[in-house]
Amino acid sequence: MEPNHIHQDIPGGVPLKMWTRGVPVDEGAVNQLSNAARLPIVFKHVAAMPDVHVGIGATVGSVIPTRRAIIPAAVGVDIGCGMMAAKTTLRAQDLPDNLEPLRAAIERAVPHGRKPGARDPGAWGQIPDAVDTAWAALEPEFTALCSDYPKLTKTNNRSHLGTLGTGNHFIEVCLDEAGAVWFMLHSGSRGVGNAIGSMFIELAKQDALRHNANLPDRDLAYFEEGARYFGDYVRAVGWAQRFAATNRELMMQRVIDAVRTVIAKPFESHVEAVNCHHNYVQQETHFGEQVYVTRKGAVSAKAGQLGIIPGSMGARSYIVRGKGHPDSFHSCSHGAGRVYSRTEAKRRFTLEQHRAATKGVECRKDDGVIDETPAAYKDIDAVMAAQRELVDVVHTLKQVVCVKG
Template sequence: MHMNRINGNDLLAIGFTQGKILGLALEVLEKHYQDADRDMVLSMMKALAEKPELYLDHEILEDLATKMIEEASAPKDETIDLNVTAKEFAVYGQEHIDEGAVRQMNIAMRLPVTVAGALMPDAHQGYGLPIGGVLAAKNAVIPYGVGVDIGCRMALSIFDIPENHYFENHDFYKKELIAHTRFGAGHGFMRKERAEHAVLDRNEFNMTQFIKNLHDKAWSQLGSSGGGNHFVEWGIIEFSEEDKLLNIAAGRYLALLSHSGSRGLGATLAGHYTRLAKDICKLPKDAANLAYLDMNSEAGQEYWLAMNLAGDYASACHEVIHDKMAKAIGGQLLAKVENHHNFAWKEIWNGEEVIVHRKGATPAGKGVMGIIPGSMAAPGFLVRGKGEDLAINSASHGAGRQMSRTQATKNISHQEMKAILQENKVTLIGAGLDEAPMAYKDINVVMNAQKDLVDVVAKFTPKIVRMADDGSKED
């Protein structure tokens, strides 16, 4: 009886499994055992499947046996199990937070590396960790827990210029804002226009060839702003009483507020290291975007350095913008406050060092200054943190969306958006319906939900707002 009657199903029945080894076994049988007794060969192959080590000296089956042993001893891509029960976490303003954000936070609280978590009152569903989610992890960093726009931040410059000077010179301030800012996904400066900054000389740009290849893009976009909800705006900031720590008397002053991140550099780094984390850290499907890197690993250390580089680059972008604007208007700077989100910090919590991820959340340690914006037609607030342990020393990073971009575009008309801007005496340059004020939660409700987290120092009212022309997202 001829061997050509033995097929893959026959081998599967005696212990082989689907895959490369099955194909190799069929090749060996076709080449060497076509005319051999079928039962004898099946018996031999069954013995080979059970104990391939016995055939390492076999003149025909040695190579196949070797490959079978190598495959059996190769590391398997085993899925890391989540904890059965989620750790408890604090939620602020829960009645205004969508179920998707809470569900995502519950999954994050089941990670084996999770130590603590909290959900801020502006929270809404995102990818992996919800926007407004704070997660403390033990010796692990989660690229998607940081987010795509690494080191996105707020920067506020307060000038000694009284509010009446702004109202008397509105067109001047509008002209300078247009002249010294640039917006939108992928947009940057021609070589002759580019700014210089020490961050471009950082050694981390030479850490890998991948990062080195991003240097020119980073240079071209230095001092520009992204799309989506990123902005640069003039506004009036009001101190109802003297702030001795900032040395600013009660009054109303002109201020410049900007919101943007690490541009194409950060987005590219985030994509690369998220893919790397997913390759290394296999989590169940509903937790896949929470893949983490061990801080003791080469990949973890590399991401940490890249993340900090992107964060410092984002800060440099704001510095370039604010320096240009200060020079253009000639005012004296009274104070500058800056804070970032979409980042991870090494902090001490409950006596142990943890990695605190704040994805769309503002650091609010005791005495730490921060800026929490509303929308283009709603006030923002200069705040000082209270250092609340349950919130992991955090607060909201804004009002938070109550409509997705798609929902806002479908449900809000240009006439409605124009009306609310006129009502609040706001001049808007750029932006799409996806950034309409009605797409955001009420900032006053959000601030009321976090009275235990921050003290309000001053109130900022937007007056001239510039955003990307089409409301586009960062690339």
């Protein structure tokens, strides 16, 4: 049987293996992937998922294995960004006919959004006890990081824990193929992760400049094991990934509590649950060698491992089980992937088109979310077909409520 992926040789580098049959891939993304493939630290090949598109610094939807080195820009600034989903014992018929109060309750429970020049509505004013308790477990290591990098003390760290953010981050109430109610959310390490990522990306660039490193792209500057900042970056990125996972857990509990104020029927949550990163780096063994695997917009899909692949505000999402495909470095896509940039989406699509595309979903239908309209993203069904080698579908979810920042 013909393999589902496309093999492309890169002069002066390792090959690309791309799970992109039947989905659009812009030339800029291929150029970024090719630049990464030419780095001397990259092992075996670079894998591209079907949601691949141009990113800042490195390509979204890429899996980059490296020997004894890490590229901070390939991890990005939303370190540990990922998804969490929880199945409940609620059924479709248990949801109210009018879903607006349900959305409003979730929006009150979880800080989200941002207003320049005003108090940040996406941060806590009065921090809940559960957030304080979670922060107490994260704080000692953060204090140690701040002793070496004092500028991190100025971030919204504690006040962003348990909050959603903006852009493509969301909270949804979904129904699966059997009518079970799920809660699903997408967020990461918020302001503090951004500060950590931005700082180390700049330090890597400065290091490369000092050593006259011959890079195909300055954004792909990397730290090698034993170098001045390598250990600090590993420590910081690991902490940010824990912050992100904790952030999602806190938000999920707030969502569940909020739903209980609207739906009187008792229910259990976390009947099935997944909490997975899709912007991160960790050590793994592939093809008999221990390497650092950076997934920027990609999910771990080891054999039997559950993951989440969301569509868009108006499209289906999927709970999947990994097949452990060796050539993808046991990975799959993290979503549908953008077809149009945020700027282009705002230029191209109208509010009327957005409202039609999100018909039946209780969500924002204003100019502020046009850049997140479903048509700005690739067709999720084509994306899933392109990676049939990588995952099996366990559940198909369709949102009925969507909260955006």
